[in-house]
Amino acid sequence: MPDNLIDLNEETRRRMLDEFEADVANGAVFQSAIVAPADESRYLDVHRDAFAAGDPESFAEAVVDLGLLQDRQASGSKVNVPAASKRLAAGQFGAYYARAVASVALDAGLPIEVYRARQSTSSRPESERLLGQRLDPTKLLADLRANSSEPQLFAVLPDVNSGINIKTVR
16 A cells, blocks of 8 residues: 655655755765665666655666666575565655655644554554654754664654654644
């Protein structure tokens, strides 16, 4: 089931791209260990295309279609490419979407709230506890920016693939 990204609009997309380009300039884009190193330019372009006009599903499809993922991990174990591309795409799209929403909310003086963007058959208790909570957009944006290249370190939101995200409250 696709993510229900409530605030995905042209302004959010523009800010997703701005946030992404800032990370590119700072060398802070998440580098998955299973993305083929020779494909960095195409990996960056897949982000740009998805943020400009796509969604997590089109992002994942492009990763597969372009053959950006290695078929083996460093340990030698086989990579489930379709599943890995979906995790990568959902995580990257969701993180930049959250950064953009927080940026818009901050500029507009609007609160942000955690909601379930994607249904989960086995949601984690830590994710469920966050639903409905209002977050400080300044703190969230700082956390997401500081840990962009290592999303497992996000302090405010749980795992980027948890199915939860944020929305502005109007």
